[in-house]
Amino acid sequence: MVMVASMVQGTIVDRVAATVDDVAIPESEVRKAMAVSGLTPNTGESPDAFRGRILDAMIDERLSYDEALRFGPAPPNASDVEAALAKLRERLRSQGKDPAKEFTAAGMTAEDVRASIERQLVIQRYLQERFRPVALPDEDRAREEYEKYYVPERQAAGQPAEAFDKVAEEMRRRSQQRVFDEEVEKWLKDLREKASIAIYRTDTPLPLGRTPTPLK
Numbered sequence: 001m002v003m004v005a006s007m008v009q010g011t012i013v014d015r016v017a018a019t020v021d022d023v024a025i026p027e028s029e030v031r032k033a034m035a036v037s038g039l040t041p042n043t044g045e046s047p048d049a050f051r052g053r054i055l056d057a058m059i060d061e062r063l064s065y066d067e068a069l070r071f072g073p074a075p076p077n078a079s080d081v082e083a084a085l086a087k088l089r090e091r092l093r094s095q096g097k098d099p100a101k102e103f104t105a106a107g108m109t110a111e112d113v114r115a116s117i118e119r120q121l122v123i124q125r126y127l128q129e130r131f132r133p134v135a136l137p138d139e140d141r142a143r144e145e146y147e148k149y150y151v152p153e154r155q156a157a158g159q160p161a162e163a164f165d166k167v168a169e170e171m172r173r174r175s176q177q178r179v180f181d182e183e184v185e186k187w188l189k190d191l192r193e194k195a196s197i198a199i200y201r202t203d204t205p206l207p208l209g210r211t212p213t214p215l216k
Helices: 027-036 047-069 078-094 099-105 110-131 139-156 164-194
Strands: 015-020 023-026 197-199
Touching: 015 027, 015 047, 023 027, 023 047, 027 047, 027 099, 027 110, 047 110, 047 164, 078 099, 078 110, 099 110, 110 164, 139 164
Parallel strands: none
Antiparallel strands: 015 023, 015 197
């Protein structure tokens, strides 16, 4: 990773974790994201691997947010922000964590937490408006969901599969969500391919002649 901030008495105050189109994502922002992200470590996942997933999600968020801003989105409703903030706090408590302590440990102020939530809500609304119309309920898709995913899942769990007619509505919802997720994934892949992305390690020296723009 690359030094991005200034140095005080020879001490590095921040480093660059990655750059997206020459705009830096500082390591301090990664720590903040780990405090508010809905991601949790997988069983047996190393801290470095988990951090890498968080950083990947941050890159996707940066690209998605920049794209959403092109359409001049209205700020989220205060009630939606408060509801999302309440869910975040409840999720942390369910993990046996103190939300206030987690935010403080990550170097986040109340304004930082709120800004992060607002950014996520802007992205969520943009994705819904852009891709939800594509993922319309479809009978063929619902049948495919039932046969390709639902039945094997039940068999793997040692449980009998309900008849299609009994779970048809659930299959429609599941297939709609699957199409939505696939469309978003393809869109993000395209954004990544068009962007200039660099991920740095702690022992990676600063490339000669390259000065990343600090994250705003």
